[in-house]
Amino acid sequence: MPSPDKTTPLHAMSIDVEDYFHVAALSGVVSPDQWDSLPSRVEQNTERLLALFEKHQVKATFFVLGWVAERFPGVIRKLSDYGHEIASHGYSHQLIYTQSQAVFREETIRSKALLEDITGKTVEGYRAASYSITRESLWALDILIEAGFTWDSSIFPIRHDNYGIPNSPSAPYTIETANGATIREFPLTTAHMLGLSIPAAGGGYFRQFPYPLFRYLFRNASGFGSRPQVFYLHPWEIDPEQPRYNDASWFSRFRHYTNLDKCYSRLDRLLGDFRFGTVSESYNAYEPDKTLLRSDQLIRLA
Numbered sequence: 001m002p003s004p005d006k007t008t009p010l011h012a013m014s015i016d017v018e019d020y021f022h023v024a025a026l027s028g029v030v031s032p033d034q035w036d037s038l039p040s041r042v043e044q045n046t047e048r049l050l051a052l053f054e055k056h057q058v059k060a061t062f063f064v065l066g067w068v069a070e071r072f073p074g075v076i077r078k079l080s081d082y083g084h085e086i087a088s089h090g091y092s093h094q095l096i097y098t099q100s101q102a103v104f105r106e107e108t109i110r111s112k113a114l115l116e117d118i119t120g121k122t123v124e125g126y127r128a129a130s131y132s133i134t135r136e137s138l139w140a141l142d143i144l145i146e147a148g149f150t151w152d153s154s155i156f157p158i159r160h161d162n163y164g165i166p167n168s169p170s171a172p173y174t175i176e177t178a179n180g181a182t183i184r185e186f187p188l189t190t191a192h193m194l195g196l197s198i199p200a201a202g203g204g205y206f207r208q209f210p211y212p213l214f215r216y217l218f219r220n221a222s223g224f225g226s227r228p229q230v231f232y233l234h235p236w237e238i239d240p241e242q243p244r245y246n247d248a249s250w251f252s253r254f255r256h257y258t259n260l261d262k263c264y265s266r267l268d269r270l271l272g273d274f275r276f277g278t279v280s281e282s283y284n285a286y287e288p289d290k291t292l293l294r295s296d297q298l299i300r301l302a
């Protein structure tokens with residue numbers, strides 16, 4: 001655990017552990033029934049991230065896709081044994097608001113049990129595929145609580161075609177669901193500038209923006225040091241050697257392939273520029289965690 005420093009918040013470092021072919025931007029050119037026949041890169045890329053975190057002595061949260069955990073339990077056990085936090089990224093990487101509640105419940109329970117069998121530890125945190133907990137799928141929070149999750153990191157406080165709850169809080173908060181149960185939420189990082197909300201959580205934005213701009217936006221989002229933020233990346237984002245889908249749309253290729261070759265060294269810089277820990281460590285270190293929002297209030301924001 002890093003030493004306490006009131007001026008520099010302990011931000012949350014997170015990795016969504018999935019392969020290059022699981023990505024929603026490529027779903028038009030590769031379907032789930034092909035996944036098993038494709039050359040997997042997730043294990044070796046996760047090992048490289050593990051080595052970088054070791055170099056910086058940072059513990060991260062790894063949101064593991066059930067599909068990956070089932071096929072590569074060894075690397076997940078290794079992450080856990082090294083002291084990283086294991087959380088769930090669901091099972092099949094489908095958007096929650098396109099799933100029935102019954103299918104979501106079954107996948108959620110199955111993927112949590114899978115990770116707990118591998119690590120021998122309780123899994124408490126969840127992140128939805130493509131941040132797909134929106135106003136249309138807030139019912140998912142009740143299922144997460146029912147399954148034993150105590151925190152979630154799936155809600156992006158922005159307006160976007162595929163995800164986001166605009167105007168929802170940008171600092172960690174607690175949600176009271178329609179059933180009266182509560183779950184803690186660590187929202188995805190959003191900077192506020194010139195009346196705009198700009199995603200600054202990592203991923204494609206981290207690769208596409210010049211590094212100094214991203215660093216500025218991340219600082220801006222944290223109120224220049226007053227509250228912790230969450231950063232995320234995928235193992236495939238540090239892998240310029242991955243197989244390419246040249247038949248994907250121009251926009252999908254731009255989103256998926258831009259600056260893959262620069263990403264690892266940028267992450268190295270980021271780890272030197274900010275303090276990071278697991279999502280749970282970051283959440284627990286944040287004292288003013290007093291905001292309680294009911295899910296019907298979240299629905300009325302916007």
Ligand SMILES: [Zn+2]
Pocket residue numbers: 016018089093128129130
């Ligand atoms: Zn994902």
